[in-house]
Amino acid sequence: MAVEKGRESLRVVMAGHVDHGKTSLVGRLLADTLSLPKGKLEQVKAFCERNARPFEYAFLIDALKDEQSQGITIDVARIFFKTTARDYLLLDAPGHVEFLKSMVSGAAHASAALLVVDAEEGVRENTQRHGTMLSMLGIRHVAVVVNKMDRVSFREDRFLAISEEISAFLRRLGLEPASVIPISAREGSNITARSELLPWYDGPTVLEALDRFPAEPPLEKLPLRLPVQDVYRFTALGDQRRIIAGTIASGILRLGDEVVFYPSGKSSRVATIEGFPKPPVGAARAGAAVGFTLREQVYVRRGELAVKRGQTPPQTSSRLRASVFWLGKAPLEPGRDYVLKLGTARVPARVESVQRVIDTSTLRVLEGRGRVERHEAAECVLAMSAAIAFDRAEDNVLTGRFVIVDGTEIRGGGLVLESLPDAGSRQRERVILRNIKWQKGLVPREQREARFAQKAALVMVSGRDDGLRKAAARALEEELYRQGRLVYFLGIGSLLYGVGADIRGTAENHEEDFRRFSEVAHILMDSGMILVSTAAELSQADWDIVCNAVEPDRAVAVWVGQKGGREESTNLKPDLLVCAQDKAGVVAQVVALLRAKGILSA
Amino acid sequence: MDHLERLENRSIHLLREAYSCIPNLAMLWSIGKDSTALLHLARKAFFGHVPFPLIHIDTNYKIPEMTAYRDRLALEWKLTMIVGRNDAALAQKRTFPDGAVDRITCCRLLKTQALKDVLSGQGLRLKLNHSTGGYEPDPSREPYTGVIAGIRADEEGSRSKERYFSPRDTESRWDLGDQPPEFWDQYKTDFAPGTHVRIHPLLDWREVDVWEYIDREAVPTVSLYYDQGEGRRYRSLGCHPCTSPVESTARTPKEIVAELRTGKFKDIAERSGRAQDLEDRGTLEELRRDGYM
Known part of the structure; x- marks a missing residue:
């Protein structure tokens, strides 16, 4: 079981209907290639004898008590095994429909599959479901194994009938089976060696079919995609480096590369690619879990996607069309809140529309059903609460697939078919361009902020009581100034007749006013400043404009007084709801929040 | 890679x-x-x-x-x-x-x-x-x-x-x-x-991967894993009443890798020296x- 250095390895998932003999095939493969630990076969045989059960090769794998009593594999087992050509990790997925979600887990780690069909029973419901799932999960290499040929007297006509049926089915899914192999796991026919019992078959054995699967594709040839996992500054441990950490999904990261982070569009050059305990390196490739520092500091966070300037940029939107499969007991449907996780991005999402639903066993298309039930697949439009960066799955599957969390559980997954325009598209494009063209000075923002023991932020005070809201905002500025902070009261009214002079008196200038306000705020925040502003009954749409332009985690919305009343002004989700009756109470609560958020320190 | x-x-x-x-x-x-x-x-x-x-x-x-x-x-x-x-x-x-x-x-x-x-x-x-x-x-x-x-x-x-x-x-x-x-x-x-x-x-x-990695990265490991001249070492560590050493003369991670790949432990399960696994x-x-x- 030793692995030689530099050997190829491949992950292969076992799929098929319950009782069609996937686990027996795996057991037989291990036994016939002498991949079992010494004594294991004897131990399991002795166990069967003690319990008066006929020995089956599946028992080798189904090592758990539960499974042997129920006679089905509960979960995906990982089995290592090797041929002269390469190493394999076999994922033995369960066949029972209740455990389909585990199959998905197993299949999702694999790049090739063996689909097992019973020669006697033929193609069954789960054979089709698993086939559909394999296609939806982007597994392109499938070999079909027709098992239990001993039960049909090794008849060629029976094999050909099944072979034709399953091949036609897979072709409809866009999958061409690499081979269809008649075998008997029980008799050991056509597993590692050709069988005299099947003289009419001249194709590969199972072992040969495995070795013929192409190696996993070279991801480093694709454009650079590096989802930011985190930004580390272990200052408490005496380390001043600011390291951006993440695993390279595709492409190559090199020293000196200009990297652009999406969706923000911020850019900088790679100063070092860090190593421990080894010294920094010059380049890192797809699959590497790296950490790098930047020449000019830009403020990025988990969820952004680092790409290389000059290479194809990713899509950026809060709306996308996707092919989705669903495993939850409760259906996937519009009107409910989910969370979408793509790469390292994590964002609240809703189903905007369900375009068509596919019954995974019959592949029948159900139009106009409006929801996706358990074990169904569908084309949906998803709307997220903020824009994220991604690719179409056909361009880069690693950044083109996502999972959907319902409550606390992952209940489904999907592949991105296309990016759709959203309300913020135009503004976001401008912001990305602005960030790409941004001119940096020599004093990093972080140093400016450190001087005042603060982080740049925008505090927007809103509410229905005009007097209290305005007084509280001004009192907050005064209090922060008294504390020695770099702070400024930026009234929206201060901008209307100067910065906004050219659009005064034109129709529909409200959004543009907010956009210009946000851009001015952005410049001042880049100087390390805390801004205090106020707006009457701020709507979420207006606040979204602000959050698209400045760093959203530095934008703090405060609502003063009772919420409720008119719908348009109450859809704002503020960071803080203050019920205090006087300005001092408001200021105290806002200062506490700013401390909790790390905007104020010391 | x-x-x-x-x-x-x-x-x-x-x-x-x-x-x-x-x-x-x-x-x-x-x-x-x-x-x-x-x-x-x-x-x-x-x-x-x-x-x-x-x-x-x-x-x-x-x-x-x-x-x-x-x-x-x-x-x-x-x-x-x-x-x-x-x-x-x-x-x-x-x-x-x-x-x-x-x-x-x-x-x-x-x-x-x-x-x-x-x-x-x-x-x-x-x-x-x-x-x-x-x-x-x-x-x-x-x-x-x-x-x-x-x-x-x-x-x-x-x-x-x-x-x-x-x-x-x-x-x-x-x-x-x-x-x-x-x-x-x-x-x-x-x-x-x-x-x-x-x-x-x-x-x-796998066990052999861990030992290869320890060897490649020079990870310091406790001396009990290596033969100190008595022809015995621990393959798996636990409490002393329930863990027995195995007969082996491997003194370095490299020698352990060789033992696991081609030597005496090629096909023998790692936890075979753990008594609690055998009770049931x-x-x-x-x-x-x-x-x-």
Whole structure:
């Protein structure tokens, strides 16, 4: 079981209907290639004898008590095994429909599959479901194994009938089976060696079919995609480096590369690619879990996607069309809140529309059903609460697939078919361009902020009581100034007749006013400043404009007084709801929040 | 990228996911080769730092070299070191070496119970004081919501069914029939209050991979793994009453790799020297369902 250095390895998932003999095939493969630990076969045989059960090769794998009593594999087992050509990790997925979600887990780690069909029973419901799932999960290499040929007297006509049926089915899914192999796991026919019992078959054995699967594709040839996992500054441990950490999904990261982070569009050059305990390196490739520092500091966070300037940029939107499969007991449907996780991005999402639903066993298309039930697949439009960066799955599957969390559980997954325009598209494009063209000075923002023991932020005070809201905002500025902070009261009214002079008196200038306000705020925040502003009954749409332009985690919305009343002004989700009756109470609560958020320190 | 590099990168990715997504994270360090390799991976993942505490469950029956080695590395690498122990069971002598209970019950009390108590904050937590080198009660009672453990899928049957992010209920129990799906590098990182998650970055590693890695990266390991001239060494480390050395003259990680690949241990299971595994088929799985590592 030793692995030689530099050997190829491949992950292969076992799929098929319950009782069609996937686990027996795996057991037989291990036994016939002498991949079992010494004594294991004897131990399991002795166990069967003690319990008066006929020995089956599946028992080798189904090592758990539960499974042997129920006679089905509960979960995906990982089995290592090797041929002269390469190493394999076999994922033995369960066949029972209740455990389909585990199959998905197993299949999702694999790049090739063996689909097992019973020669006697033929193609069954789960054979089709698993086939559909394999296609939806982007597994392109499938070999079909027709098992239990001993039960049909090794008849060629029976094999050909099944072979034709399953091949036609897979072709409809866009999958061409690499081979269809008649075998008997029980008799050991056509597993590692050709069988005299099947003289009419001249194709590969199972072992040969495995070795013929192409190696996993070279991801480093694709454009650079590096989802930011985190930004580390272990200052408490005496380390001043600011390291951006993440695993390279595709492409190559090199020293000196200009990297652009999406969706923000911020850019900088790679100063070092860090190593421990080894010294920094010059380049890192797809699959590497790296950490790098930047020449000019830009403020990025988990969820952004680092790409290389000059290479194809990713899509950026809060709306996308996707092919989705669903495993939850409760259906996937519009009107409910989910969370979408793509790469390292994590964002609240809703189903905007369900375009068509596919019954995974019959592949029948159900139009106009409006929801996706358990074990169904569908084309949906998803709307997220903020824009994220991604690719179409056909361009880069690693950044083109996502999972959907319902409550606390992952209940489904999907592949991105296309990016759709959203309300913020135009503004976001401008912001990305602005960030790409941004001119940096020599004093990093972080140093400016450190001087005042603060982080740049925008505090927007809103509410229905005009007097209290305005007084509280001004009192907050005064209090922060008294504390020695770099702070400024930026009234929206201060901008209307100067910065906004050219659009005064034109129709529909409200959004543009907010956009210009946000851009001015952005410049001042880049100087390390805390801004205090106020707006009457701020709507979420207006606040979204602000959050698209400045760093959203530095934008703090405060609502003063009772919420409720008119719908348009109450859809704002503020960071803080203050019920205090006087300005001092408001200021105290806002200062506490700013401390909790790390905007104020010391 | 070769096989070991692939394993290494994947493990680092998992460690970083855990650190970014799970509040109140800790890592189990049994002093054995697997969790020590994992500790090395953590130092790589965080560029020389280990930004979460390490927990060692002391059964009082650990081989003495293990504790000495633990404290030496903890001081040298500036680790936040927490030790948990079931003092009640030890005081009442409810242990296998005292002849009061069987091996399995002893494991349950000294390891599983001690671990549950240190995780929940209800039991003894001793923290290493780096200026004195001694252990003091840790004032923090905050429960840990994520625990990184160095188990491998190839160790035995029940571990091959594990997830990278494996949820445990409020009683630390493992519900094997209802595990979350894990795909596309996305893991369960949302939890109901009171539950916690076990993170298993070494799941895809095999025994020989660990030794090759220890050799390649020069990871310091406790001397018990190597023959000191008596023709015996430990292949798997546990409590001395239940762990026996194996006959072997391997003195270095390289010699152990050779032994595992082509030598006498080529086809012999690693935990064959662990007595508690042999008492009943399925024992370890039962212990694990109950919260054992």
